[in-house]
Amino acid sequence: MDSRYFAAFLDIAGRLCTVIGGGQVAERKIKTLLACGARIRIVSPGLTPELGRLAAEGAIEHIARPYEPGDTEGAFLTIAATDSREVNRLVVEEVNKEGRLVNSVHGAAEANLIFPAVVDRGPLQVAISTSGTGPVVAKAIREDLEEYFGEEFEVYLHKLSSVREHLKQTIDEEKMRAEVLLAIVQSRVRELLRSGNEAEADRIIRSIIEGQGNS
Ligand SMILES: C[C@@]1(CC(=O)O)c2cc3[nH]c(cc4nc(cc5[nH]c(cc(n2)[C@H]1CCC(=O)O)[C@@](C)(CC(=O)O)[C@@H]5CCC(=O)O)C(CC(=O)O)=C4CCC(=O)O)c(CCC(=O)O)c3CC(=O)O
Ligand SMILES: NC(=O)C1=CN([C@@H]2O[C@H](COP(=O)(O)OP(=O)(O)OC[C@H]3O[C@@H](n4cnc5c(N)ncnc54)[C@H](O)[C@@H]3O)[C@@H](O)[C@H]2O)C=CC1
Numbered sequence: 001m002d003s004r005y006f007a008a009f010l011d012i013a014g015r016l017c018t019v020i021g022g023g024q025v026a027e028r029k030i031k032t033l034l035a036c037g038a039r040i041r042i043v044s045p046g047l048t049p050e051l052g053r054l055a056a057e058g059a060i061e062h063i064a065r066p067y068e069p070g071d072t073e074g075a076f077l078t079i080a081a082t083d084s085r086e087v088n089r090l091v092v093e094e095v096n097k098e099g100r101l102v103n104s105v106h107g108a109a110e111a112n113l114i115f116p117a118v119v120d121r122g123p124l125q126v127a128i129s130t131s132g133t134g135p136v137v138a139k140a141i142r143e144d145l146e147e148y149f150g151e152e153f154e155v156y157l158h159k160l161s162s163v164r165e166h167l168k169q170t171i172d173e174e175k176m177r178a179e180v181l182l183a184i185v186q187s188r189v190r191e192l193l194r195s196g197n198e199a200e201a202d203r204i205i206r207s208i209i210e211g212q213g214n215s
Pocket of ligand 2: 022135
């Protein structure tokens with residue numbers, strides 16, 4: 001086994017994420033965290049214009065000075081994102097002492113969490129990591145997979161989720177529910193949604209639920 005990483009998905013909604021450094025890389029990571037509902041605190045003398053705007057709007061908290069020991073206190077997740085390897089190392093060391101989550105823009109070696117490249121289709125999240133060996137490869141794979149996992153996956157999964165809820169109410173036997181769901185997955189529903197034919201997709205879903213095959 002080559003990887004020492006455990007792949008998981010974190011619920012960070014409402015949780016404090018402290019970012020040390022406010023440059024381009026911090027900005028990219030903060031946008032991802034904000035989209036997941038995190039509370040952001042940045043400790044950094046400088047900010048990118050976009051981060052400055054977010055701070056001025058009150059969407060993120062900004063402490064305008066260099067990192068000081070203790071800054072990571074209370075954070076669920078800390079990101080060491082300065083352009084100084086030494087400062088990032090100190091940040092990682094502080095968080096590691098307490099066994100909390102920490103990411104460093106200077107590599108996977110010391111930190112305990114890495115940011116993957118992500119295909120984001122609503123409930124479908126496809127995360128790609130090369131365990132830090134080649135972030136550009138992760139990015140290229142993400143771009144390839146975005147072709148396969150088109151935007152239709154968002155509505156597709158929402159539909160499957162409603163069907164699943166409906167089946168839980170109407171069919172007691174788990175095996176039977178799984179068969180219906182599998183029949184939908186193996187039908188042309190996704191293809192139809194991809195080509196914008198939602199009415200026909202819905203018709204097929206209904207006919208499968210009613211046990212009339214998967215034409
Ligand atoms: C370990 C990790 C830690 C972490 O940041 O979490 C890390 C580390 C480093 N990245 C570096 C460089 C670049 N990183 C990117 C891009 C991304 N990097 C991301 C993640 C990760 N980068 C984690 C491992 C991910 C994995 O396991 O594969 C992505 C996937 C997600 C994200 O950042 O949100 C995002 C693509 C998002 C997308 O588009 O989908 C680009 C390309 C670009 O920017 O276009 C370059 C320039 C090319 C190059 O140098 O390779 C350097 C050298 C810095 C230097 O030399 O100074 C280090 C430090 C080192 O390796 O020592
Ligand atoms: N992990 C990744 O995906 C990538 C990592 N990198 C690495 O990330 C580092 C940062 O890159 P950028 O964001 O482009 O740099 P940048 O120069 O845009 O930003 C650096 C930020 O750190 C802040 N800073 C500096 N000293 C600080 C201190 N003592 N305390 C708090 N904040 C401090 C600055 O005010 C600035 O906001 C680079 O050194 C680069 O090697 C670069 C590309 C991708």
